[in-house]
Amino acid sequence: MQASEAIDLLMKIISIPSFSGEEDRVADLMEMTWAKLGYRAYRKGNNVWVRSHYFDPAKPTVLLEAHIDTVKPNAAWTFDPFCPEIREGKLFGLGSNDTGGSIVSMWAAFLQLDRKAQPYNLIYLNAAEEENTGKKGIQSVVKELDGIALAFIGEPTGMQAAVAEKGLMVLDCIAKGKAGHAAREEGVNAIYEALPDIEWFRNYRFGKVSDLLGEVKMTVTGIQAGSLHNVVPAECRFMVDIRVNEYYSNTEIYETIRSQIKSEIKPRSFSLNSSSISENHPIVERCKSLGLATYGSPTTSDQAVIPWTSLKIGPGDSARSHTADEYIYLKEIEEGIELFVRLLDNFQLNI
16 A cells, blocks of 8 residues: 555545544545455444454454544634645645544555454554544444454654553632622622632642653633622632643542642543553564654543553654644655554564
8 A cells, every 4th residue: 555545545534524523424435445445344433443354363453543533623724624735745634633644554554464464463443532532432432342452542643652641631610709799898709719729720749750741730721700890700610631640540639639729629521541551562662673762642642541552653743733734744644654564564462
C-alpha cells in the first residue's frame, strides 16, 4: 500500500464532516474501503474494525486504533475545513492532524503487515466519540475485542512513543452565598466565598511528582456569577481542569480536594485515569532500538478508557490539534507508515 493511496483516503475523510456522535458517513466510507480490499468489516454504532487474514485465536492480538471523530472548527479558519488542500507539502483540513494521519498510516501499515502471517493477530479499529469521551465510542466495543495483548492508540505524537499519559478530571464547583442589595450591607457575596477556594486550586501542590508526567496540574478554567450590577450574587459557579499523573487515582485527588475546600464539588467523571506502559515492555524496547524517544503525554486519549496495555503513537504534532487551518505534513504520513511497519513486522510480544 503506497503512501499516495493513504493520502487520497485521508482527503476523502476530511471532506466528510465527522463530529463526535455524527461519524456515520466516515464509518460508511471505511466499511466500503475495507470491502473493496477483500476484508470483512465489523461495525457497532460508528465504530468499524477488521481482523487480519491470518487471524489465529492461539496467538496474542495487537490493536491499531485511531478515532474518526473531530471537534467542530473554530471561527478562525481561513478556508473551508472540509475542503482538503495540499500546499507546500502540507495537507490542510479538519482532522488531518487529529487524528487523520494516524487513521491512514495505521491503515496502510495494517495492509502491508497482513501480506504475511505475523507472530500475533492484528485488528484495526476506527473508533467514534473520542473527542467527547462518549459512551458509544471505544468503550462500547471493548467486549467485542477480547484478548487484546497490546494496543497502539493513534494520536499525533510525532511518531515518538508516549509511554505515559496524564489522567483528567473536571470538577464543577458551587460556592454559596446569600442575595442582597449591593448598595447596602446585605447578603453574603458568593464570589468572595469562592475566592479562597479558587486561590487554593491555584497554589496547592500534590507531593508526588512524576519523572514522565510532572506534577498534578489544577487549573480554574471558567467562572460564572451574578447577572445584575446591583445584586449581591447568591451563587458562584466555577470549573476546574485537573491533569493527574500516574501516582494518583482520580478518586484520591477528589478526596483531597473535598477535604480542603468549602465549595460544593461535583466531578463529571472518575473514569479518565492516568495510564502508562512499562519501560521494559518489548514494544518500548523496540521503539528505543529504532531511535524513538519515550515521553509522558499531558493530553488524554482513548487510552484512558481501555483495559489493555497500550502505547500512544502516531504522526503529526499535538500542538496543531483543534487549531484553525489544521494540517499534517505529507512526509509525516509517509514516515508514519514506515515506522508502524518497522515496529510491528515480525514483532514478538513475549507474553
